[in-house]
Amino acid sequence: MSKYKWRDLVDINSKTRSHLSALSCIAHIDANAFFAQVEQIRCHYTKDDPVVCVQWSSIIAVSYAARKYGITRMDSIGDALKKCDKLVPIHTAVFRKGEDFWQYHDGCGSWVDDEDKKLTPENFKVSLDPYRRESRKILKVFNEWCDVVEKASVDEVFLDLGRCCFSMLMFDESVHSFNEIRRVFKEGEYDLDLYLPPVPRNLDIQFDGNVYNPEKRSLFEDWDDVIFCLASILTNRIRSNIEEVLGYTTSCGIARTKSISKLASNFKKPAAQTIIKNSCIEDFLDNEKFEITSFWSMGGITGQELSQLLNLPKEKTIKYIRDSWPTTSDELKGFIDTKLREMGKDRDKYHTIDETQTQAIADKLFQLVRGEYRLSVNAKPMVKSMMSNKNLRGNSCKNFKDCIAWLEVFSGELDGRIRELEQEYNRLFIPKTIAISVRGHKFQKHAKSSSLMFTGSHIHSKDFLEAGSRLTQELDMKFGKDSGYYPLTNLNMSISNFEILEKGKTIVDMFGRQAQVTKKVEPGNFSSVESVTAENKESLFLCQPCDLSFSSEEQLREHADYHYALKLSESLNGANEDSKNLSYGERRLLFSKRKRPACSSSKNDSKRVKSTPQSDIYKFFK
């Protein structure tokens, strides 16, 4: 007999409840030394070349090949060259002061002898655009395979694999072990409150990756292990797909919660995956000397203060918490409350801990140490704002004219990032407000903002430059005569309040004359753009992979199911093998009927291609 009920199994097929199910299955996938990998691939090096990504004279990402020489992110480029004379330092792309496009200057950097080829913060601004682009490409692949994807940062994602695993278990005809449970499910001969049948013996499936199993437990103790096994097969396929098509290696962790899966993906690197069985979670947390500060969001002051407050021992803090408060979080809450009260006048030492929130803190901690803290996997909303920022050194911004030169850079960067979004979503992004902020030696911050007129359907860098210059001039007139205003130490431009419109249509075409558009973003890659006008109300539900729109959420969900079916049959019935020789574009056409995005027409692209003609990193967009 299983310890899980039918309800637990059926729930993982629900987008909204899966993360709460006892059979939940989450993956965290992380691109290894991402910036270094991007540069390695762009410049046609191999994984064995000791590539590092450089910004001025600091190393911001170290490839695994370079780590073998003991090089770390803390090393200056000079230190690193001492450790490895074969080092391949590659500088990030940069904007030149006064220009509105970025470029790679391969062969240039702080480490070269030629003075003319030195890249310095006085005259350049780093561009992270190439990494954001590659990140989006990777994200697209995840979205093709999985219905719930959360982009956690530029180089990591969470996947809720509930539906995927459920489908593999119930509908994959090539695996015979599950015929009986499938029959019962399909005939409807089950009750949600009944326990599942025992896991069949001699399963014809195998884990992909490393199962964390120090106690040598049976690999398939119950259905959770079956789910995780299917998940491991799937994530391996997804990761292989990403490596085949884009070249990136990734690390993956599979577990029942986000926090455990994140620890797991970090456990073995690079290019590995680690599965934490539910029955091994406590072993994992205890054996691998994790502390509460190891958990996400606990890495800073909050974790420190919490550790102190609870008088946690240095070693085995997680086990200590579990053993000290074994049954409920209530006693833990009581303990925290008492401690805070005892603190009395020293209370402000723990300013991070809010005494009205002790129940929530206790609950979270109680669950975290048991691998039971269940956060849902949420797609992040598209964008709220965008900033282009420059810390200025020395005299690189000593008057109004210098400001304008940097504003050129900011305008170009923001414009490029908007173009990217427009390509990705096939929508127009129109920011309605713009802000300029400055910092100097003698003052913390002066800022000005204004609304952006939107003239016609296109906004480009000139509009930002114009509006930004005006604001900067106002600041200059107001404070510029003050001694200590110049040279500025920081200058930035930000845009916000985006209107998101269908391409080729004006807001009036879409929604009528007195339309006011409000944006709503649905979780997942299926977003809805909702328009509210005085008279009519209309919703569009968009399937990003296909760029099809639907008039109801129901239709969209139905359509989405079609995607999973295709992907899963591809994955499990060997279609993957058959299509191995096809190009990515052909594969995508085959499986998702998706049009390739048009070749990017941004200024950045043409410049970039010119400067590095050998690069084929963006070939999939051609």
Add this chain to the structure above:
DNA sequence: TACTCACAG
């Protein structure tokens, strides 16, 4: 709404 702080990569 704007600003600061905490946190992360």
Add this chain to the structure above:
DNA sequence: GGCTGTGAGTA
């Protein structure tokens, strides 16, 4: 360590 980004809390 420099840089970018997000969310929570606060005035």
